[in-house]
Amino acid sequence: MELFFLGTGSGVPSKERNVSSLVLRLLEKSGRTWVFDCGEATQHQILSTNIRPRKIEKIFITHLHGDHIYGLPGLLSSRSFQGGEAPVTVYGPTGLKDYIEVSLKVSGTRLKYPLYIEEVEEGFLFEDEAYEVKAIKLQHGLESYGYLIKEKDKLGELLPSRLTELGIQPGPIYQKIKEQETTTLDNGQVINREDVIGPPKKGKQIAILGDTRYLPNLKEKLKNVDLLVHEATFAGEEEAMAHDYFHSTVKQAARLALQADVKELILTHISSRYHGEAVKQLEQEAKTIFKNTTIAFDFYQHTVK
Template identity: 85%
Template sequence: MELFFLGTGSGVPSKERNVSSLVLRLLEKSGRTWVFDCGEATQHQILSTSIRPRRIEKIFITHLHGDHIYGLPGLLSSRSFQGGETPVTLYGPTGIKDYVETSLKISGTRLKYQLYIEEIEEGFLFEDDAYHVEAIKLNHGLESFGYIIKEKDKLGELLPSRLSELGIEPGPVYQKIKDQEKTTLDNGQVILRKEVIGPPKKGKRVAILGDTRYMPGLKEKLANVDVLVHEATFASEEEEMAHDYFHSTVRQAAQLAKEANAKELVLTHISSRYQGESIKQLEREAAAIFKETTIAFDFYQHHIK
């Protein structure tokens, strides 16, 4: 899985950082693409990347502040112009349906693909054969959600030494043995997959949170995530301001990552007051608490290890 940060600023766009948007690319199935938030000009940002709007299959909105949704009608509409024909499901807080349907209706926009809109509540959202997604409630003045994406455990690798002990030479039969629980070979020999396969590969867990005050109580829900994407609108010394504006500081985000025993933390939604040297200062503040921290910037790509 790969994260592409398209917009990493807070509130209003600046020359350095556009407003919020983030893409999660699920590598194993030919570039399934999920978008998290869609601030103004997200589609312009996409133009500078290898992301293909027609590959977008799901869009998750954390909350309805303008810096997270003003790019949505444009992106949906352009996807149609660019030949996107497969359905898209949009998840977001109550009000997202009204916003999108009204924007499309009054601009006379007719999409050539099916758009499903689901207004969500906290808890389970959906699962398919490879992923499970749930929403958690945050604290941001107006309803705001975080999304926890869990990749299901995957089959282990075939063990060539075991197969060769059974007298099976490498070839197309390997794939057959991996694809089914029990394979009967041409010579009548029966191979049980569980006897020739290594341990399952643990699926990754990624948490992408919307804007929020520091919520220490989230540490259980976020326990052991591989990557936590958390907002850090302010420097550590601005705790009072962060509280007043329903945002978090760098230190608070790092503290949550540490308490949740996350493997990595990526900070985004950075106020435009921090640039150049002061970004380095934010990095130092975070690293003092949680070493594996990265401060995202526009077009930053994060490979989930």
């Protein structure tokens, strides 16, 4: 899995940071692409990347503040002119359906692909053959969510030494054996896949949170995730302001990462008051609490390890 940050600022765009949006690319042959939040000019940011809008299949909106949704009607519309024909599902809080439908209706937009809109509640959202997604309720003055994405465990590696012990020489048959639970060879020999593969590869878990106050009780829901993406609108000494505006500081986000024992923390939604050296100072603040912290910037790309 790979994250591509398109907008890492807060509130309004600045010269250094556009408003909120990031893309999760699922590194499979299908090139599946999921978008999380879609602030103004998200589609313009995409033009500077190799992300293909026609590959977008799901969009997750954390909350309905403008810096997280004003780019959505434009992206949905443009996708029709960029070869997008496959269905798209948009997930988000109550009111999202009205916002999208009114925007498309008033602008006379006709999409060339099926669009599904699902207004979410906390808990299980969906699963497919490879992933499971849950919504996590946050605290931001209006309905706001984070999304927990769990990659299902994958088959272990095929063990060539085990196959050669069974008298099976390398060739296309190896792939066939891995793809099937049991394989019958031309000589009648039956191979059970579980006997010739190693232990399963544990799937990755990532949490992408929307705007929120610091919520220590989230530590159980985020326990041991491989990567946490958390807002960090303010510096550490601004806890009172962060609380008043329903946001978090860099230190609070780092504290939650430490309490939840996550592997990596990426901070985003940085106030425009911080730039240049001030951003480096924010990162150092966070690292004093949780060492494996990175502050994202626009077009920052990160592979989940």
